[in-house]
Amino acid sequence: MNGLLFSGIKKLTFTETPDPTIVEAGDVILKLELAGICGSDLHPYHGREEGLDLGTVMGHEGVGTIVEVGKSVRSLKKGDRVFVPFTSNCGGCFYCERGLTCRCSSGQLFGWVEKGRGLHGLQGEYSRIPFADSTLMKVPEGVKAEEALLLGDVFSTGRFSAEMAGVSEEGTFVVLGCGPVGLASILNAKVMGATSVFAVDTIAERLEKAVLFGATAIDFKKQNVKALVLEETDGRGADGVIEAVGSAAAERLGMDLVRPGGTLCVTGVHTDKAYSFSPVEAYNKNLIYKTGRCPARYYAEKLLPLVREKRWGIDRLITHRFPLKEGAFAYQVFDEKRDACIKAVLTT
Numbered sequence: 001m002n003g004l005l006f007s008g009i010k011k012l013t014f015t016e017t018p019d020p021t022i023v024e025a026g027d028v029i030l031k032l033e034l035a036g037i038c039g040s041d042l043h044p045y046h047g048r049e050e051g052l053d054l055g056t057v058m059g060h061e062g063v064g065t066i067v068e069v070g071k072s073v074r075s076l077k078k079g080d081r082v083f084v085p086f087t088s089n090c091g092g093c094f095y096c097e098r099g100l101t102c103r104c105s106s107g108q109l110f111g112w113v114e115k116g117r118g119l120h121g122l123q124g125e126y127s128r129i130p131f132a133d134s135t136l137m138k139v140p141e142g143v144k145a146e147e148a149l150l151l152g153d154v155f156s157t158g159r160f161s162a163e164m165a166g167v168s169e170e171g172t173f174v175v176l177g178c179g180p181v182g183l184a185s186i187l188n189a190k191v192m193g194a195t196s197v198f199a200v201d202t203i204a205e206r207l208e209k210a211v212l213f214g215a216t217a218i219d220f221k222k223q224n225v226k227a228l229v230l231e232e233t234d235g236r237g238a239d240g241v242i243e244a245v246g247s248a249a250a251e252r253l254g255m256d257l258v259r260p261g262g263t264l265c266v267t268g269v270h271t272d273k274a275y276s277f278s279p280v281e282a283y284n285k286n287l288i289y290k291t292g293r294c295p296a297r298y299y300a301e302k303l304l305p306l307v308r309e310k311r312w313g314i315d316r317l318i319t320h321r322f323p324l325k326e327g328a329f330a331y332q333v334f335d336e337k338r339d340a341c342i343k344a345v346l347t348t
């Protein structure tokens, strides 16, 4: 088959790679229809995290059709159209039973092969999905492939973030960074009933989209974020801040904006080794700090019926489409935010 392979820093190649095969009895083989490019794919792309083997098929967001089924697979069959949460999960361990599917004891992240171990990603014509029964979800009638794709990661991460930040009808919430996860957090906060949501970014098109989703835009370069949030909250600060950037500066700003007893939710993937604030500051603010990877499988199950019924138009998050074979170019456009790109998908 052909796949989009990691070939070095900022270098991807669409080329021939071995076909995936059934390894465990619970595996299926998926034929790709739609794959997403995610902000976290940019970490190995830029070489910010060491370890990804050359030749790894990239990507962890996908929708496709099952073409081969392992012996012990019960709930899925050949021809089923499914979507993939970004990690595999066994469905039966301590963590899976508690809904923390992202920390499954035998779960793996798609698109991460290191020293020959791990799972290839979904940005290839075919991929192997372990624990298919508990990992995959069927795409029901009435749900678009794009919506299913976003439920496998970005939209679910948005709900997870909004819940972590304690979003409610009352209260003032701030979302730092209007990339796909920030925008998905805004969309979720609004459908959860939040009335006051500030969206902070510097890119006009992203702020416009945030406004479209119901937030009040703050251009970080032109406006004083802290003054605006304090003014809105009688000088207290925000009840909850969602940091959807993954940078020390954004985390620091979140700390400055949150009120005493409020929640700072850090959902951007961090590679920093230390916090951008001190334990003293956290103590003096009675800070609630929440962070971590979204248990996407758990959230997808919760959100799928709602997305189907309420027609929130979550696929408005997607701005660009490319053929899979032009994936290397698509990464450049997405990485450089060229042509107002917010979220790019690859089609076969």
Ligand SMILES: [Zn+2]
Binding pocket: 037, 038, 039, 040, 060, 061, 086, 153, 154
């Ligand atoms: Zn993702």
Ligand SMILES: [Zn+2]
Binding pocket: 089, 090, 091, 092, 093, 094, 095, 096, 097, 103, 104, 105, 106, 107
């Ligand atoms: Zn598990």
